Amino acid sequence: MKYVILIHSNPRPWGHPTADYVPEFQALPEEERAAMHADFERRLGELSERGELLGGEALGDAASARLYRWTDGEPLATDGPYSEAKEHLAGFFLIDVESQERAEEIASQFASPGDTVELRATMWPGGDEG
């Protein structure tokens, strides 16, 4: 079962890892921050080694986004960000796991102070007629 893990964040200035640029994370003692970063790297390595991580990307500044909206019968481009929300999509991971429980376990490990982690199932073409 495939899922995307979406990282919503508001790094100031925009940067990666996002945690380094959010006040909630910056407020932690340095050892704790270093430990959390090391933990995250280790988990990412494990996911990859287990064959569960399919990919992922860190995204550029939401302010640099280009938006296209259908206007008067054609696409009209404007500059981002997409919404006035505090947090923006900052990065994503695609995973393939055995169960919803495993997906939830992994997603919870991606949580970090100041960020919001969203777990979404991807749609698949098959189904069960029963």
Added chain:
Amino acid sequence: MNERELEDVWRRESPHVLAALLRRHGDLADCEDAAQEALEAAAKQWDPPPENPRGWLITVASRRLIDRARADAARADREQAAVAEPPPEPPGRDDSLELLLLCCHPALSRTSQVALTLRAVSGLGTAEIAAAFLVPEATMGQRLSRARATLREAGARFGRPAPDELPARVAAVLDVLYLVFNEGYTRSAGDALLDGELTREAIRLTRELGRALPDHDEVAGALALMLLTQAREPARTDARGDLVPLAEQDRSRWRSEEIAEGVAILERVLPRGPVGRFQLQAAIAAVHAEAPDAAATDWAQIRALYDMLERVAPGPAVTLNRAVAVGMAVGPAAGLTIVDGLLQDPRMARHHRTHAVRAHLLELAGDRVGAAQAYERAAALTASLPEQRYLNRRAAEARR
């Protein structure tokens, strides 16, 4: 010899080649590498192929194992001795069971067991397995190498486990084969190319397992279940590729040979009892197969079978199916009582099928608004595109 012919030989011989190597040298990763190298040598040298391709492959792969053992000075002497001579091959021996048992070793996760079975027993390439499960080849490669490393760490040996371990080990093999079957079957409403291959392969391996364990009634039951399910395949999608639910399928399109074979298996094994979950699920599929149309379904019998299944293999998914059977046999209110109980479990409350069943029962009870809301909830929760289209359509119809 062209690539296609070589592949056919490989698919037929690779489990036997691997088994012969494994009998002398226990490490699956090393044996797979050696077998792969022998295959590459065969691709270059077979013109025409030898009379005994299996013997040729075993001899060449054994030499590779010896070379490797010699090159690896760190290896213990005893291991060198173990691969020093080409393994003798007992004639007519069926190695598929031992190889299946190794690939479905309890130290491995289900997904690893599935991947390793398709690689080592079916002889599928990493790229093919990756394509079948819609993941990148590198990801599948990682799953496989981790699985082999896990077997090594667990000290897994090739061969028959102790008699008291065997039932649980065979049960794991059956679970894996049924998972492979289901993966192929439920995907076939999609557009992946290898679906037919997965279902065919699961049926082929279950048949082989049945030959190795002719008195194992659950192996027979699993084969019957796969055949009776596979028989519906021509009717389960419409011209647009959308899923057609069981109740609306054109049963004249069900394949009668597969139904006949599945029913014949059940008639042979069911009277022998005790009856396990695969036999019961197959029996339920057989009752559906016997009804000329959905209205003629013997729901009382299906309900009795689900009652038994719930005792043999209890779980929320079985309870949900029993709710449908009770709803049809007794009346929607009785089925809804069971579903409402399941909704107390947060996992089931987030499962689309719970709400789809509830919607269906509410519809039967005449509550169209409640049914529409439940269909909409189910549509929001499913990750299957064809199911979502179907559920949204049912919601719209209920609101009309």
